[in-house]
Amino acid sequence: MNNEISNVQFYGGRLVSLIPFGLFIIIAILISVLKAPDLRGMWAAALIGIMVTYFLSKDKEKYSQAVIEGMADKIAVIPVVCWIFAGVFAQVLKDSGLVDGILWAAYHVGATGTLFVIIAFVASALFATATGTSFGTIIAGISVLYPAGILLGADPIVLAGAIVGGAAFGDNIAPISDTTISSAASQGADVGGVVKSRIRYVIPASIITIILLAIFGGGGSAQETLPYEQLSQHMNPIGLVMLIPAIITIIFAVKGAHLISATTIGTVVGIIIAQLFNLNSFSNLIYIEDGAAQGVFVNGIGGMVDICIFALLIMACVNIMRVGNGDKALMSIAERFISTVRGAEASIAGLTLGLTSVMGLNAPPILAIGISYAKPIGDKYKIHKYRIANILDAFANTLCFVLPWSPALFLVVSLTAEANSVYGDIVPVLSTGQLGIWIIYCWALLAVMFFSVITGWGRTYVGSDGEPIKSLSLAGDNQDHKNIGV
Numbered sequence: 289m290n291n292e293i294s295n296v297q298f299y300g301g302r303l304v305s306l307i308p309f310g311l312f313i314i315i316a317i318l319i320s321v322l323k324a325p326d327l328r329g330m331w332a333a334a335l336i337g338i339m340v341t342y343f344l345s346k347d348k349e350k351y352s353q354a355v356i357e358g359m360a361d362k363i364a365v366i367p368v369v370c371w372i373f374a375g376v377f378a379q380v381l382k383d384s385g386l387v388d389g390i391l392w393a394a395y396h397v398g399a400t401g402t403l404f405v406i407i408a409f410v411a412s413a414l415f416a417t418a419t420g421t422s423f424g425t426i427i428a429g430i431s432v433l434y435p436a437g438i439l440l441g442a443d444p445i446v447l448a449g450a451i452v453g454g455a456a457f458g459d460n461i462a463p464i465s466d467t468t469i470s471s472a473a474s475q476g477a478d479v480g481g482v483v484k485s486r487i488r489y490v491i492p493a494s495i496i497t498i499i500l501l502a503i504f505g506g507g508g509s510a511q512e513t514l515p516y517e518q519l520s521q522h523m524n525p526i527g528l529v530m531l532i533p534a535i536i537t538i539i540f541a542v543k544g545a546h547l548i549s550a551t552t553i554g555t556v557v558g559i560i561i562a563q564l565f566n567l568n569s570f571s572n573l574i575y576i577e578d579g580a581a582q583g584v585f586v587n588g589i590g591g592m593v594d595i596c597i598f599a600l601l602i603m604a605c606v607n608i609m610r611v612g613n614g615d616k617a618l619m620s621i622a623e624r625f626i627s628t629v630r631g632a633e634a635s636i637a638g639l640t641l642g643l644t645s646v647m648g649l650n651a652p653p654i655l656a657i658g659i660s661y662a663k664p665i666g667d668k669y670k671i672h673k674y675r676i677a678n679i680l681d682a683f684a685n686t687l688c689f690v691l692p693w694s695p696a697l698f699l700v701v702s703l704t705a706e707a708n709s710v711y712g713d714i715v716p717v718l719s720t721g722q723l724g725i726w727i728i729y730c731w732a733l734l735a736v737m738f739f740s741v742i743t744g745w746g747r748t749y750v751g752s753d754g755e756p757i758k759s760l761s762l763a764g765d766n767q768d769h770k771n772i773g774v
Contacts, residue, residue, distance in 0.1 A: 305612025416458020
C-alpha cells in the first residue's frame with residue numbers, strides 16, 4: 289500500500305490498531321455460532337470494529353483518512369472489479385442452460401450407481417470451474433443430479449458429498465472464483481499464474497477422490513424405471529454449447545490474460561452463442577419489471593455486491609492496522625514462534641483453517657489473513673506469492689465445506705428436503721452430521737496440502753526477477769536468508 293497517511297497513534301499503543309480485526313473475528317464467531325454466517329453479518333462485524341477503534345485514535349482526522357485510503361487501495365479495488373465482471377459471466381452461463389446440458393450428457397451415457405457418482409463429481413467440478421460459484425453449483429447439482437443419481441442406484445450421502453466436493457474443486461481452481469481472486473489479489477499475484485501453479489495440488493486430490501468414490505459410490509438401490517418425464521424438463525443437450533465460452537475464458541485466464549479481458553470475451557461469446565442456439569435472448573440481458581431493472585447483467589452484478597462491500601471494509605481494517613503499526617507488532621510476536629519457512633507456511637495454513645472453520649466461509653478469511661499476515665510473512669521468508677496464494681486458497685476450501693455448521697451443508701439439507709417433496713421418500717433428506725465425512729475431495733485436498741507444507745513439495749521462492757524458483761540459493765539474494773530452515 290502506498291498511503292499518504294503513514295502513521296496513526298492510538299491510546300494504548302500500536303496493538304490497539306488490531307482491534308478492528310479482533311472485534312471482527314469475535315463478532316464473526318458469534319454470528320457463526322448463531323448459525324447465521326452470511327456476509328452481511330460480516331459487514332456489521334467489520335464496521336463495528338472500525339467505529340470502536342475510532343474513539344481510541346489520537347488524531348480522528350488521520351484515522352478517518354486511513355479508513356478511506358484503505359477502501360480506495362488498489363488491492364481492494366482489483367478483486368471488486370474482477371468480481372463484478374465474473375458475476376455477469378457466471379450469470380450468462382447459468383441462465384443459458386449449461387447445467388441442463390451437463391445433466392443431459394450424464395443421463396444419456398447410461399450411468400448408474402458408482403459411475404453416476406463419479407460423473408456427478410466431474411460435472412459439478414466442471415460447472416464450478418466454469419462459473420466460479422460453489423453455492424450455485426450445489427444448488428444446480430443437488431436440485432437435479434441428486435434425485436437422478438439416487439434413482440440410478442447411487443448412494444445418497446456419497447452422491448451429495450461428490451457434488452459438494454466438485455463445488456469445492458471449482459471454488460479452489462476457477463479463475464473467476466471469489467477465493468481465487470481473493471488469494472491472488474491479497475498477494476499481488478496474477479490469476480493465471482496462480483491457477484497454473486495450483487494444478488499440481490488439485491490433480492492428486494482429484495485422483496484420490498475418484499478412487500474413493502469408485503469404492504463407496506454405489507450403495508443405493510437402482511430403480512426399474514426413471515421418472516424421465518420429471519427429469520426431462522431439466523435436460524437440454526444444446527446447453528452443452530455453453531461450455532465453449534467457459535473453456536475460452538479459462539484458456540485466456542490461464543494464458544495470462546487479465547481477468548477482465550477473459551471474462552469480457554467469455555461473456556460476449558456466451559451471449560452470442562446463447563442467442564444463436566435460442567438458449568437466451570438479448571431482451572433478457574436487461575429489462576424493466578415492476579419498476580425495477582432486471583436481467584443477466586443486473587443479477588450478475590447484484591450477486592457480487594455482498595462480497596464487494598465486505599472486501600472494502602476488510603481493507604479499511606487492514607489499513608488501520610498498518611498505519612497504526614499493528615502489523616509490525618503482530619509480526620514480532622509471530623517471530624518468537626516461527627523460525628523456518630515450514631513454520632511460516634504452517635502458521636498461514638493454521639490461521640486459514642481456524643478462521644474458515646469458525647466462519648463457515650472461505651473468501652472473507654482469505655482476504656483477512658492474506659493481506660494482514662500471509663503477505664508480510666511470505667515476503668520475510670521470500671516465499672513466492674503463488675505458493676502463499678495456493679496455501680491460503682486450498683486450506684480455505686477444505687473444512688469450511690465439511691463441518692456441521694457449514695452454510696454449504698445447510699444448503700444441501702434444504703435442497704434435499706425440496707427434492708424429497710417432489711420425488712418422495714426414495715430421495716432422502718440428509719443432515720449436516722451425515723454429510724461432512726463424505727465430502728471426500730475436501731479431505732483429500734487437506735491431506736495433499738498438509739503433505740505439501742510438511743515436506744516442502746511444491747514450495748517455491750522469489751527469484752531475482754520475481755519468478756518462482758525452487759531454491760533460495762538461486763535468488764541472487766541469499767545472504768539475508770542463509771539461516772532460514774525448511
